[in-house]
Amino acid sequence: MTRLRPSQISTSPASRGQATNGSSLKTPYSVEEKPIGSARHVRIVGIGAGASGINMIRTLRKTLTNFELVIYEKNDGVGGTWHENQYPGCRCDVPSHNYQFSWRPNLEWSNFHAPAEEIKSYLCQICDDENMWDTIKTRHQVTGAWWDEARGLWDLNVKDLATGSEFHDDANFIVDASGILNNWKWPAVKDIQAFRGNLIHTANWPKGFDCSGKRVAVIGNGATGVQIVPAIQPGAKKLYHIFRTPTWVVPPRLMSMKLMGSPAWEILKGIEMDANEDFSAPQIEKFKADPDLYNTFVKAVEKDINGAFPVVLNGSPVQAFAQQKVVQYMTAMLGGDEKLCKALIPTFPLGTRRMTPAPGYLECLRTGNVEVITGQIARFVPEGIQLESGEIILLDVIICATGFDNSFCPRFPIVGRNGNVQDRMKFETPKSYMSCALPGVPNYFTFLGPNAPIGHGSVFTLSEHIARYIASIIRKCQTEGIRAIAPSEAAVNDYSEHINTFMPRTAWGSSGRSWFKGGKEDGPVTALHPGSRIHFFHMLEHFRGEDWDYTYEQASQNRFAYLGNGFSTKELDPTFDSTWYLDDAACKL
Template sequence: MHNDSSTTAPLRVLIIGAGFGGIGLAIQLQKAGQDDFLILEKAAEVGGTWRDNHYPGAACDVPSHLYSYSFEPKADWSRKYAPQVEIHGYIRHCVDKYGLAKRIRCNTEVSHAEFDEAKGLWQVHTRCGQTLHARSLVTACGQLSRPAYPRIDGLEQFAGPAFHSAHWRHDVELKGKRIAVIGTGASAIQFVPQIQPLASQLSLFQRSAAYVIPKPDRPYRAWELALFRRLPFLQRLDRWRLYLQHEARAVAFTRVPALLQLFRGSFQRHLRRGVTDPDKRAQLQPDYPLGCKRILISNDYFPALNQAYVDIVGTPITAIEANGVRTADGRLHEADVLIYGTGFAATDFLAPMQIRGLGGTELNAAWRTGAEAYKGISVSGFPNLFILYGPNTNLGHNSIIYMLESQFRYVLACLRVLDEQGLRYLDVKAPVQTRYNQALQAAEEHTIWAQGCTSWYLNAAGKNTVNWPGFTFTYRYLTRAPELSDYVLTR
């Protein structure tokens, strides 16, 4: 896609990752008249988590009108909650419409990068041995890009097919098979109802029960789609309505966790309707406050578990063996196929890349007590590095696309400052970053996620490095423009 001369001249911006973050920023750069950028993508095509997670039943749990760029509305989503294939198609549509293909290098994984202080350039090295130079480096790797596998003895002992939901093998015949599923998170509750009718026996290994509430999903009717097409403002209106409706939940998640207990009734009714067996019902009762882990939405999960040949196993797993899963009570749960629904390494933000800033400091070393950034974007000691969907910018209550769009504007403004003031680099001041994160962690303590459960929001030390503890409009206000006094400006 590029001739080799482009590797020698420094780029203005190098973006790592071609998911919603990288593609959205690229479109905004182009709209601002900037086309001196390149996107590196480790996979064979664009789409990020929506390219990888093509397991049966994969769909979004944020309404489609909210889960799309404000600057690129789509009037023809087939359902209120878009399926994976449509979201992936939407990202590809954006690449085509804005002519981005020529600025994307696929099959190009970054291994490490270091900042050359004298030149004010990032040197970025790819696994295939290329080196690129860029004035600014933007990481848009997302939080759900590296599948997490459980730490269990004997993972490689299993004789049959074994795969993670994010590497789904459509070539494996599931019909009539005994299937073991490890994990009951957001992916599992989508694929389990799809594979349950095929299985002869399904064993579901659950560490802790999830709160699952009804999903207000349905196909859009033809007349609704016609209206959205003819009167685009109706879709904008619907987007605002959904935004406000979701945003109201932030009060419960981040300010008054007791309010979340109002959803308990909805969960209990949903469970009673879906599961008739009292023993199973008891196993599906969470033992932590609602909202402490991700709240899941599904209409078919409980009915799927209600089948007699579906077992919910709460006993801890001790080992994987050639023909099944061994639990602490000594039982062997026999299986022909093993599927991991164990989620992602969300708190290891930029691993396995190595990024070195001023004085050769390595980012993972700077983050050994847990990832932190200023506004989730800038890290002190790493000049001209901008992180999209970085530490503490994930949400429990609204659309991440809204957070990303707030970040696009902030990053573009920083890039403008670099150009207009002829700077070599800008680097956020350490005390500014510390103050910001102290306030942020103090706010985290009042949220539902700090109410004593372990979840993928928390790192090993129990620090919430993933979620934003407030309203999304507060974050948008905070990122409206960079305060130059927050940064060391080096000419």
């Protein structure tokens, strides 16, 4: 742990952030006339009002006192991913009742895997019921942030997208909940603007657009591509599905639970769903009337999700068994077609790419109006796509299911003690502290930063754990006289070393093109946590103060100045039971 004295911070990039502890410069210490537990006022700026940002509002309200909060959201509504992605067939591939906040159960999900519009409505309803709209400024985009060491504040530029005007704001803390799956990208293809038909990215689907009767190409077979293909195939005149790399398409989750012998299967057998996995009206009423049934159902499915980690451990019996079953499933769904099986079934280990359930996807590839193309695209031409073979595919619509920029490089300048984070992220492997903070970037926290548990189940419950962790750090700063806090370079390097040494144990680190590795065939895994979902939760249970650099509010930089005048806020608060410790069960052990 290093204590940083503002007056001793060097302006040179090489030494910025290092402490100088010359005793001759030490400011005399004086007792602060306030009780221990006093929380100084802080201003917090949040970026993004998706699931993580919405949950953060509630967590900060529950955890902190004496603070103000504003959330800047670039879209015209809340929901993040579920506001932006409205393409045909869009839905969550995590079971609905586990893709929700633990503090806000929805008993009326219509389907085992909720459609996008329903998830968006769920998030909007929370903002209504929790009175969050005054905190969220939609159509406002943060365009730059600069750390001011002397003031211990962030200076921010914010653009009002409705008017085009920019203004300045400042904050003691920034909480970046913008995520990594929101900066969509076009495929790296020549002459992409040459096409004269409808060019669409799935994350920017034109409202009301219909592919019926058209010649359509869908580029990409990731989580989005495998949803949109079966959704538009029945109405398309001709559908060309173009991709470079095979992908693991796993059986629907209910089937997987049965095949893998999941304990959840016994409970799910008694849940009323039709062939499309829609819950029956009587089943929804049972959930409402019987909280024990509902909780047993939710916890059983959650336990199944939490138990998926052994599947990605290279050489494990679980992986071998699961891979065998997935190959059998894919072969059956493709009707044993030798050409399709060769194009679709990977030779790399199960889990190297994101494992995706895609009901109807494999089956529809065998229909008469679908053609699978695995050759490289040479360029776009006015009338469609030219393949490297020279063949031109005539098209009316090109749909790019080509994902997002997951480089972790911020979309705007974030200038900390060591310069612009963008510069570092562009030339170095992205590194963070437990996916939540960056070295040399004080009072800046992220949701789902480098090596976050993106592929570890519901982001809703993940965001709850991360939010509590971040809020506890901010409260520590408020009540312990800490002006600025950032993880040390040494701690981040050690954490990164552990990740890089661990990942070869997993399919995530195996050869095979994946966004887990920044779209590379080989390379460091930057998008996943080195362990299970429970491992991540356990890691965040306790704050490791020894891993952080501190600058204190008091000029003397005495770490115990927060002890104050000898009194406690607990004894001075007439509403607080100042003999609480007599009721603490832990004290009686």
